[in-house]
Amino acid sequence: MPTALVTGGAVRIGRSIALHLAERGYNIALHYWSSKESAEQTAEELRKFNIQCKIYCVDFTNFGSISLLMNQVLEDFNSIDLLINSAANFIQKNIEKTSDLELLDTININLMAPFILMREFKNKVNKGLIINILDERILRRVSTFSAYSISKSALAHLTELSAVSWGETIRVNGIAPGLILSPSGSSDYLKKRAPNIPTKTHGSTSDILRGLDYLLDSSFVNGEILFIDGGESKKR
Numbered sequence: 001m002p003t004a005l006v007t008g009g010a011v012r013i014g015r016s017i018a019l020h021l022a023e024r025g026y027n028i029a030l031h032y033w034s035s036k037e038s039a040e041q042t043a044e045e046l047r048k049f050n051i052q053c054k055i056y057c058v059d060f061t062n063f064g065s066i067s068l069l070m071n072q073v074l075e076d077f078n079s080i081d082l083l084i085n086s087a088a089n090f091i092q093k094n095i096e097k098t099s100d101l102e103l104l105d106t107i108n109i110n111l112m113a114p115f116i117l118m119r120e121f122k123n124k125v126n127k128g129l130i131i132n133i134l135d136e137r138i139l140r141r142v143s144t145f146s147a148y149s150i151s152k153s154a155l156a157h158l159t160e161l162s163a164v165s166w167g168e169t170i171r172v173n174g175i176a177p178g179l180i181l182s183p184s185g186s187s188d189y190l191k192k193r194a195p196n197i198p199t200k201t202h203g204s205t206s207d208i209l210r211g212l213d214y215l216l217d218s219s220f221v222n223g224e225i226l227f228i229d230g231g232e233s234k235k236r
């Protein structure tokens with residue numbers, strides 16, 4: 001049975017991905033930080049698919065603990081086949097208003113953590129697939145999400161860089177979602193923003209899961225960033 005490590009897997013998109021992978025027969029190493037209760041509930045749901053699941057609480061702002069996460073998962077599951085980097089902090093501030101700490105935390109969570117997990121995956125496993133969850137904003141210049149945007153742009157670059165270096169043993173791809181879930185959880189946010197999308201609609205987690213299936217099943221796809229955004233990223 002293959003094993004997937006899903007970061008930020010307790011809630012929202014990460015949770016949907018973990019459930020979908022369990023349905024496909026993956027054992028799940030589920031990472032979370034503050035959402036303990038949701039992580040435990042998600043783990044219970046995951047185990048209904050007759051797979052093994054363990055949950056791991058790690059704060060990615062403390063980057064010294066990130067490689068320990070990979071060590072622990074490898075000890076518990078022997079190997080992993082799939083790494084999904086979904087955890088992120090979504091901070092809506094322009095450059096002028098971003099504090100040193102907000103910048104540092106954003107870089108740690110959104111870039112350092114995936115970088116270190118990818119490096120450990122390469123050094124210790126060296127086979128399988130990595131999928132980084134990006135954002136359609138990587139193609140645009142949205143100054144109100146300064147630290148977030150640069151962290152995701154750098155992660156997109158890392159996705160392509162590693163795909164080129166590691167393709168023989170590890171495929172590395174990205175998914176760049178657009179308007180999928182409201183940051184606040186209110187459906188008003190989605191309704192209000194949908195008219196700005198070329199399709200005039202918002203997406204849902206099922207759109208992300210279809211993209212995920214494509215990347216899982218396509219062994220010749222490497223270094224690809226799949227935009228699932230109704231075309232919003234092309235409105236430059």
Ligand SMILES: NC(=O)c1ccc[n+]([C@@H]2O[C@H](COP(=O)([O-])OP(=O)(O)OC[C@H]3O[C@@H](n4cnc5c(N)ncnc54)[C@H](OP(=O)(O)O)[C@@H]3O)[C@@H](O)[C@H]2O)c1
Binds near residue numbers: 010013035058087088
């Ligand atoms: N929602 C969208 O429409 C949308 C659009 C574009 C891109 N994305 C990308 O898709 C991914 C999932 O987004 P989402 O909106 O579903 O999730 P989200 O609400 O932004 O949740 C973020 C996840 O990151 C984890 N996280 C936050 N701070 C952390 C820290 N200090 N250490 C470790 N983990 C931490 C959280 O874990 P805990 O809850 O356990 O703390 C949570 O699981 C993200 O990479 C996001 O950038 C989402």
